[in-house]
Amino acid sequence: MKANSYQRLRQVSLAVLLASMSMQVVAEEEILPEYTFMDAIKTGKNMTSFRLRYEFVDQDGLQPATFANGSANPTANRELDNANAVTLRSLIGWQTAPYKNWSFAAQITNVSKLKDDFNDSTNTVRTNGASNESDRINYAKVVDPDYTDINQLFVDWTGIKNTRVRAGRQAINLDNVRFIGDIAFRQNTQVFDGVSVFNKTIPDTEIYLAHFDRVRQIFTTHRSGDLEIANARYRISPTEFLVGYGYFSNFENLGLGNAWFGAGALNNTFNNLLADQSNKIIGLRLDGTHPFTPNYRAHYTAEYAKQTDYKGGDNRIDAHYYKVGGGFGIDNFNLRVDQELLSSNDGQYAFQTPFGTNHLFQGWVDKFLVTPRQGIKDSFITATYKYGDFLFFVDYHDISSDEDFFTVNGGATANGNRYGREWNAAVTWNIDKNWMTKFEYGKYTEDDQYAAGPNAVTNGATNRARFQDTEKLWLTAMYTF
Structure with missing residues (x-):
């Protein structure tokens, strides 16, 4: 790992370490x-x-x-x-x-x-x-x-009360893994090389700081750059949280340039495959479950984030994100309705989450692991029910764009705004503390036929941009020691 990477993280984490030491004086000694x-x-x-x-x-x-x-x-x-x-x-x-x-x-x-x-x-x-x-x-x-x-492959040091410093290759999962996650659904997971600091000195507050200079993606490709993370979570109640976060990525190339900005012919200023993908995300999240009785509870989420260019990133990177929703739970049944927006910058660029566990969002069929340049508005309903060792899950997504997009045979006018619909269902059987089996199914149905640019026809490479009808089925058995 580069020396200056450790220097930067040392500066970032020093404040947390000093704060924890100053509070140790009055803290009860833990044996x-x-x-x-x-x-x-x-x-x-x-x-x-x-x-x-x-x-x-x-x-x-x-x-x-x-x-x-x-x-x-x-x-x-x-x-x-x-x-x-x-x-x-x-x-x-x-x-x-x-x-x-x-x-x-x-x-x-x-x-x-x-x-x-x-x-x-x-x-x-x-x-x-x-x-x-x-x-x-x-x-x-x-x-x-x-x-x-x-x-x-990492080493932990816990020499300061309520603080853990971790150095090496590590899996990271923050909040609902929308922005930082290990993509655990795939067989090859995403891991990060660097140093992280986790601190719980302030009452009801968890602070996570990190610097990583290398990431291994699920494709098994290793990418070098700099990723700084700051995440602070305040516990309002045992099941309700307020989170503030900042993710600062100086990775020029994550292998996604063509998908982020479109083919070179669509934006003639330069080759989009080489566009600098460095960006920063700053956001605030309120999320939780509020119990009214032992059997009845309310779920809610309100989140907003802004993404802009960072350290030489392409100046088209300018978009925002929100998620709002809520629902209720009665005994072992839960139901909620949500909407998530990854906005578009006038069709030039849309909000991206390159380090997130994106499989969990906008349907399991994975049609939108990279956000189309016209953005995504996903309105969805989710229901779960637990019966004994079985967990049942079903959701339905109505997925549209933030900006109108060109359609196949649609001519020179952007006249489409509905990507499609998807529903997913799963049954998980936790046989015992070691064995788990799972059945999952997802079906995506295309609505407007998305095209990469104007005057696309129903053959050739332009037609391949479409998000076409897809069905997927998974059967999983897992043993954990």
């Missing part, structure tokens, strides 16, 4: 058990699990026009073949208990393809929506490439 080195190893935390998954994808649309090297695909006009993927993810790791305020953790990951009738979306050129595995280009995509690597 911790003394471990020998071998006791610390033996009484540590297991970080091991095995997850077997079958994923089926039926997606309308044509095979890509070119291979990764740019050569023509001879079957480009043929419909995509259905994907049938069977993969096994093995995470094997251990974290020691504290020994003289130090704790060590190591975890390796292996993803193996047991049935590889799918396009895992990897190539040596890029990692955006245009990526394709060359010898599986005829199949629909399942982004679970086979891979072996160190998943997490």
Whole structure:
């Protein structure tokens, strides 16, 4: 890791560390058990699990026009073949208990393809929506490439009361993982290399600060840059929170330039594939569940964030985000209605969440992992019910744009604003404390036929921008030690 990265984080975290030391004087001394080195190893935390998954994808649309090297695909006009993927993810790791305020953790990951009738979306050129595995280009995509690597490797220091400093490769999940998450649904998760500080000195308040200079994406690509994180969460009640956050990304290239800004022909100033993606997000979130009786409760969320360019980022990066919604719960049943907006900057750029666990938002079929330049307004209803060891889930999404977009055969006028509709359903069976099984299903139905630019016709590359009808099914079994 670069020396100046540690220097920057040291400056950011110093205030938190000094605050915690100043309050230690009046704090009651906490007595911790003394471990020998071998006791610390033996009484540590297991970080091991095995997850077997079958994923089926039926997606309308044509095979890509070119291979990764740019050569023509001879079957480009043929419909995509259905994907049938069977993969096994093995995470094997251990974290020691504290020994003289130090704790060590190591975890390796292996993803193996047991049935590889799918396009895992990897190539040596890029990692955006245009990526394709060359010898599986005829199949629909399942982004679970086979891979072996160190998943997490970090050291914790807890020498200051109510404070943890962590250095190394680590998985991060903040709030509802909309902006920072490890994308745990995919077999290869997202992890960050750097240093983080977590502090709980101030009553009812949790402060998280971090600096990372490397991220491994779910495509298994490693990207270098600088990401600073500041997240402060105040606990209004045991189930209600007010959160303020700032995420400052100086990653020029996350492999998403074409998707963020559109093909070069749409914005002729320069090649959008090379546009600097550095940006900052600053926001405030109020979220919680308020109980009225032991059996009845209300859910609510109100959140707003602003995203702008940062440290040389493209000046078109200027958009905002909101999420508002609420609902109620009675015994084991919960129902809520929400709306989420990722706004558009006059069709030039839309709010992006490149470090978030985006699979959990705008439907599980993953049509909108990158926000189209015209933005997204997602209105959705969610219901859950718990019965014994079973959890039932269903939701429905009505997904439209913030700005009108061009449609296939729509001519030179932007006249579409409805991307489509999606519903999802799942049943989770927690068999015991170790075993979990899950069935999930998602179906997306296209409305207006999205086109990348004006005068798009129903064949050729422009038609491939459409968010076409797609069905996905997942069967998962997981054992956790």
